[in-house]
Amino acid sequence: MSLNIQTVRCxxxxxxxxxxxxxxxxxxxxxxxxxxxxxxxxxxxxAAVAQEFGDHPETAVARxxxxxxxxxxxxxxxxxxxxxxxxxxxxxAA
Numbered sequence: 650m651s652l653n654i655q656t657v658r659c660x661x662x663x664x665x666x667x668x669x670x671x672x673x674x675x676x677x678x679x680x681x682x683x684x685x686x687x688x689x690x691x692x693x694x695x696a697a698v699a700q701e702f703g704d705h706p707e708t709a710v711a712r713x714x715x716x717x718x719x720x721x722x723x724x725x726x727x728x729x730x731x732x733x734x735x736x737x738x739x740x741x742a743a
Contacts, residue, residue, distance in 0.1 A: 655720060657694065661685040662716045664697035669715045678719050 665681040667673050673681070685694060702709040 657686065657691050658682050658720045658723070659713070659716050660691070660694035660698045661689075662719060663701070663713060664689060664694045669712075673719070675723055678723060682720075 661682040662678060662685070665685040667677065667681045671677070689697065698709075698713075701712075
């Protein structure tokens with residue numbers, strides 16, 4: 650079974666410790682997604698979502714709604730751009 654990237658991102662954010670009350674920035678959301686996928690893997694994230702929906706469906710629905718909004722917001726957020734570092738010029742002693 651193949652999962653699309655949006656589904657993986659949603660599952661990872663859902664399984665992360667980031668809460669809506671944290672009012673996370675796009676950067677924090679990206680970092681939480683990356684860290685959670687590294688920690689749990691794609692299937693582990695999906696399993697955490699399934700477990701939560703089974704145990705607490707009344708709160709899982711609201712969390713997933715928030716998660717989907719956050720992941721959609723990432724698509725419109727400015728991309729993270731690496732800072733350009735100018736090469737240094739070595740001065741050779743004469």
